[in-house]
Amino acid sequence: MSAEAVVFYLFAAITVLSAAVVVLARSLIYCAFALLFTFFGVAGLYVLLGADFLAATQLLIYVGGILVLLLFGVMLTHKLYDLDLRSEVTQFPAGIIVAGGLFAILAATALRTRWATGAGRPPSATTAEIGKLFMTQYLLPFEAASILLLVALMGAAMIVRRKKDA
């Protein structure tokens, strides 16, 4: 096995196993920390795919932002003296059947389709290129995304604000 294969299988195992912990663990805190390892594993796979900027973004935004936000969500939606933050599981057998069938279909599709793989992109620094594309060809989606973020954050603040007269 080449070094690339070893690293790939390592990161793939981290990603999938910790994702399984996220889904199956009883304690919400375990779920949140397993999610941390899933994000790390995906960032490692990004590095293997030659997406260095995206790997850094993944760590900054997912681990530094979204995961912390989710932990705040866990803390704020439980009573503080609840030491074991349990999450109940419902309709597990049916969920297993649906998810397993979904995985079988997706895996069969991935393996059987003759994907139109081209020359591919040799690993090289992507940050400058991505920045140029955002400022030229993809300027409109870029600005729309910034407005979306602004609106979403204002909306979130509006939703959680306590009404004065209530």
Next chain:
Amino acid sequence: MIALQHYLIVSAALFSLGMLGILTRRNAVNVLMGVELVLNSANLNLVAFSRFGSGNLQGQLFAVFVIVIAAAEVAVALAIVLTLYRLRRTPNLDDADILRG
């Protein structure tokens, strides 16, 4: 040699696990974690096709937009979960079964 299919299988596993989390969890924050897994699997596919496809950066740009939308989604969703908790004193989605505020 690691090919496109390897990444697609990992992404399919991530997607299925995320879907399992969305379907079987009762806690709203835990359902959000499942949504994050699904978004990550979609991102992995985009980057993998960007690497093994025609060789341009479009897949990675799409992945950046997906991350932006994930951040916005988590912020709004957590605001809704907090409001639900304030109204019903529970983070479980099953208990959100009234239509008036």
